[in-house]
Amino acid sequence: MRRNWAARLRPITLYGMRAIELENELLRVTVLCDKGGDVVEFLYKPTDTDFVWLSPQGLRDPREHLRGAADDVGQFIDHYEGGWQEIFPNGGAPSVYRGARLAQHGEVSGLPWECEVSADTPERVSVRLSVRTRRMPYRVERTFTLVSGSAALEIEGRVTNESGVELHAMWGHHLVYGRPFLKAGHRIRVPDGVVVVPHHSAIEPGGRRVAEGGPWEWPSVPAHGGxxxxxxxxxxxxxxxxxxxxxxxxxxWYxxxxxxxxxxxWDASVLPYLWLWQEFGASAGYPWWGRAYVLGLxxxxxxxxxxxxxxxxNGTALTLGPHETKVSSMRAEVLV
Structure with a gap:
C-alpha cells in the first residue's frame, strides 16, 4: 500500500535498473535489485548523513559490460559504485574452484535479483531478494526489514546448496564507508579479545600501514617501517x-x-572474520587513481x-553439505 508516512516502500528505477526504497521517520535505504541487491543509500534523515560511500565513477549497469574491457577483475571493479554488496561464493581475487572460474567477488554481486514484498504495514516493511548463482549450484536470499521509528536496518541472509554434493564458499558483506560521513580521527570499536592478522603482502607498491606477521592484539600493532x-x-x-x-x-559487532x-x-559463528580495508588515496593507479577515501569493515x-x-x-572456507542451508543475520544501526 502506498503511503508517505511511518514505514513504507517505494519501487523505483535508478539509472535504468530496478530498485526499491525502504523508508521510515529516520532512515531511507535504497536497494538495487538489478545489481547484486546492493545497498546504494543508507541515509539518516535528521542529519542528512548517507553512510554509503559512492565511487567517483558512479553507478553503471553491469549489463553493459561488453562495451568495456571486462575480465575476471573488471567485471566487479568496472561496475563498482561503492555501496554495500553481498559477496558469495568467492571473496576477493579471481579463483578456480573444482573447474568453476570465479571472478573478483563473484558471483552474486553482479547478478540481477528477484524481489518480492514480504511485509508492508505502517509498523514494518520487509522485502526479500533472491538469486541463483550460475557457475555453482547455490541459491542466495537477502531479506531487508525496517521498523517504524527505528534507526536500524535488519538483514537476514540465507545460502542454500541445491546440489547433492558437499561444496565450499566464501560469504561476506562488503560494507564500506566514505565521505561525507568518514573523516580522519573517527574511532573504530570492536569487542575485547580481537586479534589482527595482516594480509600476507602489500596490496600497493607504495608500502602498507601494518607490518607483516602477527597475529597481534587490537588495536595497537607494529607499523610497516617501524x-x-x-x-x-x-x-x-x-x-x-x-x-x-x-x-x-x-x-x-563493531x-x-x-x-x-x-x-x-552480525552472527560471528557463521562469519568469524572482519576484513578491514583501507584505501585513503594512496593508490595512484587502476582502479582508484588517487580518488578514493574509503574504509571497509x-x-x-x-x-x-x-x-x-x-x-x-587454509581451512577457513564455509562448508555446505548436500542441500544444506546456512542463515546469518546482520543489523546496522545509526548511533547519535
Whole structure:
C-alpha cells in the first residue's frame, strides 16, 4: 500500500535498473535489485548523513559490460559504485574452484535479483531478494526489514546448496564507508579479545600501514617501517593502503563513529572474520587513481582476499553439505 508516512516502500528505477526504497521517520535505504541487491543509500534523515560511500565513477549497469574491457577483475571493479554488496561464493581475487572460474567477488554481486514484498504495514516493511548463482549450484536470499521509528536496518541472509554434493564458499558483506560521513580521527570499536592478522603482502607498491606477521592484539600493532599504529583511529588522506583481518570475536559487532556513527552486529559463528580495508588515496593507479577515501569493515566467513581456493586450502572456507542451508543475520544501526 502506498503511503508517505511511518514505514513504507517505494519501487523505483535508478539509472535504468530496478530498485526499491525502504523508508521510515529516520532512515531511507535504497536497494538495487538489478545489481547484486546492493545497498546504494543508507541515509539518516535528521542529519542528512548517507553512510554509503559512492565511487567517483558512479553507478553503471553491469549489463553493459561488453562495451568495456571486462575480465575476471573488471567485471566487479568496472561496475563498482561503492555501496554495500553481498559477496558469495568467492571473496576477493579471481579463483578456480573444482573447474568453476570465479571472478573478483563473484558471483552474486553482479547478478540481477528477484524481489518480492514480504511485509508492508505502517509498523514494518520487509522485502526479500533472491538469486541463483550460475557457475555453482547455490541459491542466495537477502531479506531487508525496517521498523517504524527505528534507526536500524535488519538483514537476514540465507545460502542454500541445491546440489547433492558437499561444496565450499566464501560469504561476506562488503560494507564500506566514505565521505561525507568518514573523516580522519573517527574511532573504530570492536569487542575485547580481537586479534589482527595482516594480509600476507602489500596490496600497493607504495608500502602498507601494518607490518607483516602477527597475529597481534587490537588495536595497537607494529607499523610497516617501524613503530606502532593504532588501527582504531581512521587515518588522514594519503595514508598507505592495506588489508587486514580481525578475528577472535566473542560477539559479532563493531562501531565506527565521530559526531555520528554506525553500529553493525552480525552472527560471528557463521562469519568469524572482519576484513578491514583501507584505501585513503594512496593508490595512484587502476582502479582508484588517487580518488578514493574509503574504509571497509566487512564481516566474512573466510580469509584472505585471495579467493575461494585459498580459503579452502587454509581451512577457513564455509562448508555446505548436500542441500544444506546456512542463515546469518546482520543489523546496522545509526548511533547519535
Amino acid at each position: 613503530g606502532t599504529t593504532d588501527l582504531s583511529i581512521v587515518q588522514e588522506p594519503g595514508s598507505p593502503s592495506d588489508v587486514m583481518y580481525l578475528t577472535g570475536f566473542s560477539e559479532g 562501531e565506527i563513529s565521530g559526531d555520528i556513527g554506525m553500529r553493525v552486529e 566487512e564481516p566474512f566467513s573466510s580469509m584472505p582476499t585471495d579467493g575461494l581456493a585459498s580459503a579452502v586450502a
